Amino acid sequence: METKDIPHSGFAGKLAGLFIDSKLTPLAIIGSxxxxxxxxxxxxxxxxxxxxxxxxxxxxxxxxxxxKEIEEQVTIPMEKLLYELPNVEYIYSTS
Structure with a gap:
């Protein structure tokens, strides 16, 4: 198994060179x-x-x-009622 020596190639470059030249690479791909x-x-x-x-x-x-009317007459009273339910942690509302 001969690797091409690329100048200034680090560990990753040498590892890639091993896989490029190896006959086991297609077998590893198929196995994966x-x-x-x-x-x-x-x-x-x-x-x-x-x-x-x-x-x-x-x-x-x-x-x-x-x-504003919806917030005062519906949203705020409904939020107060919903907070009375057990296990309610958050309430998000828009009007």
Whole structure:
């Protein structure tokens, strides 16, 4: 196995030269691809996994009201009620 000596090549250059000139490189590539395909095929998966997403979206429409009115009459009172629910950590709202 003969490597091409590239002037000023460091460790990475010499390592790349070894792989470029090696007859085992195609075998290593094919082995890696087969191992990857085998991993994908054998990976356990569910069609509909049960995932808990601790989030909820609440949308309220108030036709003809200004954003300030919606904030005062709907958003702030609703936030206070939602904070009373157990395990509520964050509430984000827009009006």
């Amino acid at each position: 691809l087969l191992l990857g395909i085998l991993s994908v095929v054998m990976l356990p998966r569910e069609e509909e996994p049960q995932i808990k997403v601790p989030m909820i979206d609440v949308m309220v429409a108030m036709e003809g009201a200004t954003p």
